[in-house]
Amino acid sequence: MSNEAKLELDGKSYTLPTLTGSEHEKAVDVSALRANTGYITIDDGYGNTGSCVSNITFIDGDKGILRYRGIPIEELAEKSNFIETAYLIIYGTLPTRAQLKVFSDQLTDHQFLHEDMKYHFQGFPTGAHPMAILSSMINAASCFDEGLMNWKWGKNQQFDTYVAKLTSQVRTIAAYSYRKSKGLPLIYPKQDYKYTANFLHMMFSMPYEDFELKPEVVKALDLIFLLHADHEQNCSTSTVRMVASSQANLFASCAAGVCALWGPLHGGANQAVLEMLDEIHRSGDDGSKFITAAKDKNSGKKLMGFGHRVYKNHDPRAKIIKVACDEVLSKLHITDPLLDIAKKLEEAALKDPYFVERKLYPNVDFYSGIIMRAIGIPVEMFTVIFAIGRMPGWIANYKEIMEEPKSRIYRPRQIYTGKTMNHYLPIEQRK
Ligand code: COA
Numbered sequence: 001m002s003n004e005a006k007l008e009l010d011g012k013s014y015t016l017p018t019l020t021g022s023e024h025e026k027a028v029d030v031s032a033l034r035a036n037t038g039y040i041t042i043d044d045g046y047g048n049t050g051s052c053v054s055n056i057t058f059i060d061g062d063k064g065i066l067r068y069r070g071i072p073i074e075e076l077a078e079k080s081n082f083i084e085t086a087y088l089i090i091y092g093t094l095p096t097r098a099q100l101k102v103f104s105d106q107l108t109d110h111q112f113l114h115e116d117m118k119y120h121f122q123g124f125p126t127g128a129h130p131m132a133i134l135s136s137m138i139n140a141a142s143c144f145d146e147g148l149m150n151w152k153w154g155k156n157q158q159f160d161t162y163v164a165k166l167t168s169q170v171r172t173i174a175a176y177s178y179r180k181s182k183g184l185p186l187i188y189p190k191q192d193y194k195y196t197a198n199f200l201h202m203m204f205s206m207p208y209e210d211f212e213l214k215p216e217v218v219k220a221l222d223l224i225f226l227l228h229a230d231h232e233q234n235c236s237t238s239t240v241r242m243v244a245s246s247q248a249n250l251f252a253s254c255a256a257g258v259c260a261l262w263g264p265l266h267g268g269a270n271q272a273v274l275e276m277l278d279e280i281h282r283s284g285d286d287g288s289k290f291i292t293a294a295k296d297k298n299s300g301k302k303l304m305g306f307g308h309r310v311y312k313n314h315d316p317r318a319k320i321i322k323v324a325c326d327e328v329l330s331k332l333h334i335t336d337p338l339l340d341i342a343k344k345l346e347e348a349a350l351k352d353p354y355f356v357e358r359k360l361y362p363n364v365d366f367y368s369g370i371i372m373r374a375i376g377i378p379v380e381m382f383t384v385i386f387a388i389g390r391m392p393g394w395i396a397n398y399k400e401i402m403e404e405p406k407s408r409i410y411r412p413r414q415i416y417t418g419k420t421m422n423h424y425l426p427i428e429q430r431k
Contacts, residue, residue: 003017003018003020004016004017004018005017005018005028007037009037009039010037012037014036014037016028016029016030016033017029019053021053022058023058023060027050034413040413040415042415045309046238047309050233051233051238051241051410052233052241052400052401054232054233054397054400055069055092055400056068056069056089056230056232056393056396056397056400057069057089057230057231057232057393058070058232059231059232059310059311061308061309061310061311061312061313062312062313063313064311064313064314064315064316064319065316066231066316066317068085068088068089068229068230069088069089069092069093071088071094072316073227073316073317073320074316074320076088076226077223077226077227077320080094080226081222081226082195082196082222082223082225082226082229082389083100083103083104083107083194083195084100085226085229085392086167086229086391086392087099087100087103089229089230089392089393089396090163090392090395090396090399103164104194106160106161106164106168107164107167107168107195108168108191109164110161110164110165110168110169111168111169111171111172111189111198112172112188112189113141113144113169113172113173113176114141114144114145116144117137117140117141117144118186120136120137120140121133121137121176121177121180121186122180124136124180124181126180126181126182126183127181128180128181129181129262129380130174130177130178130180130181130380130381130384131177131258131259131261131262131383131384131387132262133173133176133177133180133181134170134173134174134177134258134384134387135255135256135258135259135262136255137173137176137177138166138169138170138173138251138254138255138258139251139252139255141169141173141251142249142251142252145165147162148162148249148250148251148252149249151247151248151249151250153247153402154402154403159250159399159402162250162251163250163395163399166250166251166254166391166395167391167392167395168195170254170387170388170391171189171195171198171199171202171388172189172202174199174381174384174385174387174388175187175199175202175203176202177384178203178378178381178384179202179203181380184206185206185207186202187201187202187203187205187206187207188202189201189202193213195222196218196221196222196225197213197218199221199388200213200217200218200221201213203377203381204376214332216327216328216331216332217328217332217375217376220324220327220328220371220374220375221372221375221377221385223320223321223324224321224368224371224372224385224389225385225388225389226389227317227320227321227364227368227389228317228364228368228385228386228389228390229389229390229392229393230390230392230393230396230397231390231393234266235260235261235263235265235266236257236258236260236261236266236267236390236394237257237390237393237394237397238260239256239257239259239260240253240254240256240257240260240394240397240398241397241398241401241410242256242410243256243257244397244398244401244402245401245407245408245409245410246409246410250395250398253394253398254391254394254395254398257387257390257394258387261383261386261387261390262383264304267383267386267387267390268383269304269305269363269365270305270365270368270369270372270382270383270385270386271369271379271380271382271383272304272305272365273304273305273342273365273366273369274338274369274370274373274379274382275304275379276290276303276304276305277338277341277342277345277369277370278338280341280345281337281338281341286341286344287341287344287345287348288348290303290345291303291345291348291349291352295352295354303345303349303355303360304365304366305362305363305365305366305367305369306349306355306360306361306362306363306366307358307360307361307363308361308363311361311363312359313359313361314361315361315362315363315364317363317364318361318362318363318364318366318367321364321367321368321371322362322367324367324371325339325367325370325371325374328371328374328375329370329371329374332374332375334374336370336373336374338370338373339370342366342367342370346362346366349362368382368385368386369382372385
């Protein structure tokens with residue numbers, strides 16, 4: 001069987017090469033289409049467009065499979081932790097004991113921000129959204145580092161240092177963003193705390209009293225980071241690659257990823273889920289009225305935390321997090337009316353032909369919000385938590401595009417449907 005695609009266009013015949021991935025995914029390569037035929041392809045929302053080849057993450061949305069560097073998410077969730085998984089995603093293999101020690105030590109060495117950055121935090125008004133502060137401050141961090149200001153694309157001997165800096169400092173910036181948004185004093189990281197424990201310390205300790213670190217809370221948050229660590233070419237990761245393709249520095253590219261993640265159709269969904277559950281609870285609905293509204297296109301409502309562009313069977317992360325959610329709530333002895341509503345919504349939607357026919361299942365955001373609420377993370381920090389978790393994926397994608405010898409600037413085309421040529425009218429002649 002030929003592995004070339006045939007295209008008939010304007011009475012001419014063309015052959016297009018195809019390629020197959022290591023998990024047998026297939027693509028028609030249209031890279032030379034415009035040069036050969038004068039045509040471009042149109043693919044609204046990029047649903048059929050592969051923007052790159054990548055070795056990092058494999059997803060089979062029909063089968064509900066997610067693997068980082070070939071390892072199933074279920075195995076990593078059970079046996080690994082966020083920092084080891086971050087190393088795997090960024091560097092391609094699980095670290096040896098020695099490699100993990102070097103990586104962890106580097107994260108500790110770079111966890112402090114430049115002291116002068118504190119004055120930038122002061123400039124934000126109390127109540128500013130922590131996602132706005134996070135993206136601004138990741139970008140601002142570039143200004144305090146000569147290496148980032150004079151970034152050498154592909155030739156940076158210090159690249160691994162910047163990987164550690166960004167992975168570590170995103171957590172410090174995120175915690176400071178929260179403290180600033182609440183008008184609370186900033187809490188410095190501790191040398192002897194591990195990654196996730198240190199984040200909780202910077203979020204919740206007070207100058208006069210350290211936050212009590214419950215192991216089940218640290219474990220649950222670490223799992224949330226791990227489950228979000230990469231998800232191939234989603235909106236924010238594609239944004240990072242897009243910005244990186246212009247050879248912007250690592251921090252600038254990842255700051256753009258934070259902005260893309262903020263929207264409610266992407267990372268902002270976990271916050272939207274909680275707001276939806278709260279709205280249902282306050283209105284006295286058991287979820288059934290909301291489900292009816294979510295099916296009505298004129299209502300402006302959607303069942304937040306349901307549906308996914310890629311997963312059309314189940315989201316494997318949602319399965320893991322649902323179990324973790326039950327576990328953490330029972331260990332902390334928390335009963336939450338919003339969790340009861342979430343369970344009712346899920347049960348009702350999974351039986352409802354509207355959701356079944358459209359293959360709309362709960363996604364990771366549906367349950368992660370409940371866990372974060374249970375462990376005391378405020379709603380406006382939910383998307384920030386997602387950003388900390390996604391940082392290894394963004395960094396790995398940045399590294400991949402930087403190390404690709406033939407990488408060129410991302411520059412899509414368009415079909416123009418505006419006015420054809422017309423002329424400038426002096427203002428007195430305009431109606
Ligand atoms: N509630 C109600 N209806 C939904 C829905 C939801 N959460 N998600 C999708 N649909 C409907 C659409 O209205 C559309 O209906 P139609 O075929 O009658 O027009 C159909 O399902 C297909 O949806 P579409 O918008 O084409 O899917 P998409 O791939 O473009 O979008 C999401 C995927 C994730 C953006 C979308 O499902 C969504 O908005 N979900 C809620 C937000 C969310 O949880 N995002 C987190 C993603 S991890």
